[in-house]
Amino acid sequence: QVRLQQWGAGLLKPSETLSLTCAVYGAPFSHYFWNWVRQPPGKGLEWIGEINFDGGTKYNPSLKSRVTMSQDKSKNQFSLRLSSVTAADTAVYYCVRSRDKYYDLLTGIKFLDFWGQGTLVTVSS
């Protein structure tokens, strides 16, 4: 059974760096993409970024200047760092697995299939 377990500091001051780690159980780390998604209290979902099995990354353009994702394949873990946080970064952060499905050579979809339990990160002075 696939399980994602995440952890990290839940209370930060403005200008500090958010740091979260997610451990993957029950799935081969190298076969999938690994993402972070966040959700401000009472609001919708926002994709932060993904890291693939080769360490390649894609980030949401709105956060790209402050985001760094990394992975440790030996531990089946991946991590998120978000610098210079403000109150607007207060949210529940989820680590999420994603994968591709192709219907033919040109047609496919990427989707988010397993989610971690979420970590509430609050930014407050």
Added chain:
Amino acid sequence: SSELTQDPAVSVALGQTVRITCQGDSIRNYFASWYQQKPGQAPLLLIYGKNDRPSGVPDRFSGSSSGNTASLTITGAQADDEADYYCSSRDSSGNPYVFGSGTKVTVL
């Protein structure tokens, strides 16, 4: 602002059918996926692609797409289906995920 537009809320009588829509230009070119989120829980993948369901998702959930609109249909809504529903697709720049603003479904 979201590139995918969803109605904020819909209601459905127990056992009836409800359709939740997701509009956006990217839907013309890319498949959508749908997620269910109950209070205090992580989202759950319901539908992806042409109308695929992960193992364990009831077949009363189905997906479709036409033009710039993707739809999630719940046929025979149950009380347990009361939740927020989010669509997702690639955005117009090709980034892998943008989410709709979510639709709150109330089962009466």
